Amino acid sequence: MTSESEARRARVESLLRDALPAASVIVDARARKAFESDGLTAIRELPWIVALPETEAQVLEVLRICREFEVPVVPRGAGTGLSGGARPLAHGLLLGLSKLSAILEVDVANGVARVQPGVRNLAISEAAADHGLYYAPDPSSQIACSIGGNVAENSGGVHCLKYGLTVHNVLGVRLITFEGDVLNLGGKTFDSPGYDLLALTMGSEGMLGVVTEVTVRLLPAPPEKRVLLAAFPEVAAAADAVGAIIAAGLIPAGLEMMDAPAIRAAEDFVHAGYPTDAEAILLCELDGVAEEVEADLARVRRVLQAHGAGEVRVAVSAADQARLWLGRKSAFPAVGRISPDYYCMDGTIPRAHLADVLARIGRLAEDHGLAVANVFHAGDGNLHPLILYDANVPGELERAESLGARILELCVAVGGTVTGEHGVGIEKLDQMCAQFDDAALAQMHRLKAAFDPAGLMNPGKAVPTLSRCAEVGGMHVHGGRLPFPNLPRF
């Protein structure tokens, strides 16, 4: 680092120390290392400086200092994101929101909770439990992930087929822009006048501003819950059963699918009692009032059997239900036990293409000489192919990345998307080029500029530059002609 940049950092540090408590400013390299990546640990960068404000007023101070010195800001919640959205910048300030962690209000009469961004997802439901209420979105990281991060990623979870994503369950946020304006978007009401900036904030990956408060909806906890497992001799039959359940007018709380490699890995790991001779299983959870659940259970069972399910097992006790879910929830670490490394994809496709896309993923994997385990949110078509590889074998990481890219392009080709719930971050910038044309990407850049004209809020994430897409396009030469022939290339 040059002495000039050291001097600049010293000045920023000194101003931050004036504005924040001592423990809230981190300059020491070893301490900064704790922030070098989020959940996508393969992509790291040591942040220039770290600020951990304790109040909204301190957030405003940090942003004021960053404006003055033109320092880019990377917001971070709990750091559990899977796409590198909170990957720091070597010349940027990492703004950790973990110390803004108060539950400000549980307003039972209006069915909402007002919380700071650093509050953990699960802590909201815990705070509301005494009133028979809960916060519905439940990303698999809900023990650790924070509501501010959920807003940034528009997180879903196992139950979003019935209960929706973060966007459907948040009624208000306070959003601070890089320019230091405080926007009160929404509140305890079901809508607000003017443009729906609240909806726009959801999933904006910290590119439009810093969220300092979130008002979430609380729902009555469903009194009855049933979990059933159906085993299938063929993947295609299980995939078709998913569509048939929905077509029958049923909306399960959760509808998950696992293929043979995932079933066996999970069974070996946690002994959930899964049928290891099945080619695929579906886990279906129904919840609601008892009479509704009973009626739906009978219908789901009929649909599954009509679509070739062998065994259909209904978990009777709460312990049985938990055991069935345990296999699903442990599937990622279970796969981690059978392969030195794995690469988790996150494409969503229309359900009608499930059987076809799973078969094509299998063929692509064969072409790449790699294995894939599938464990995913079948009900909303959100695939999580886990590509198994060994980073110590020369060339395997590159082949895994290439296979991942082909899988996401396949998702786009059948009318889906490159990311269902993990976000684009830094990981899927190239795949965005396959999903959006230049004009749409340019519109997104203009949208960002409306909130952040200086371009210093989490720069370089979520939306690729047009020149990047031109280079990505160059890697896939169609018919011997380079796309965008007029652009300079380096």
Next chain:
Amino acid sequence: MGGGDRGEELCEALRDCRGRGASVRIVGSGSKSFLTAAAASRTPDPPALSTTDHSGVLDYRPEELVITARAGTPLREVERQLAEADQQLPFEPPRFHGGGTLGGAVACGLSGPGRPWRGSVRDAVLGVELCNGLGERLRFGGQVMKNVAGYDVSRLQVGAFGTLGLLLAISVKVLPRPAAQETRTFEVDAGAALELCRRWAARPYPITATCFLGGLLRVRLAGAEPALRAAATALGGDRERNDGFWDELRDQRLSFFAEPGLWRGSLPPAAAAPLDGCLVTWGGGERWWRPPDPAAAAALLAAHGGHGRPFDDSFGLRVGRYVPAVERHYGDRLRRAFDPDGVLNPDLSVGQPTARARRDAD
């Protein structure tokens, strides 16, 4: 499927307007034109650009729970196709005088009686194709439930009244129609009705709408027959025989809506006021009434944590007046990001001064 593809002509019309420094007023079936009619008295009025010829359902597979249709497709046609597969639009948009297009429903963003339980218009929108003020044909979102690729430009179009783009096609999430439906009624005063709604909201009853009007609270229950019987027993009240009530409410055909001076307020559901003389829906979250002192109505709503405005010929016209100054500032920038030259609906102000006012100021 019917209808036709006029997408290129519509985009070309916008490019042509922009080239001439002109602007357009986007219209669908005109069923909600009474919400912006105050603009028509002004001159010169920008020429209308109609989307009604750009119509037709493009894709509908019931097992996907998604329908994609061109913006000019009549709601009537969308709902007819959904009904054939025993499905429905969860957000129940109003069909004033039986009209309305899908594009108009999205652009105006009015959600029906089931909003707190089945979601709003914006909750259901999954993707759009639009033409921005530069005349560029763009696609955002898609046809899948879970999609976090890029900014949510699709949902941003809901309630934007066409000022951020001329909608060409929209994909919305749909839901199965419930197996059965039943309405229970309770003769109570307004305060007691609010208290009942508050209590029910904290319990897992299969409620899909509530409405208090003139001493009668109605609750719509939906689901499997046994679940309805259990809920009816738990809630009590009497069984309503008039099944048409909810459609009359949704389409504002109740005589309550006929008199002038109507306001719409959006409030935290338990808010104590306004309540007198109100038609209360959304479990308390939406209130319709005629304020005795309209000048004080906005302040009353704000004092109770809500907002609202007259539901008259200015409703969709000067929304920006009801938006805080700092948000107006960002709304203005956002509008310029989509329509830098003020081509789209220049008389409408959604989150900012009108494009016309801007031009006058320049």
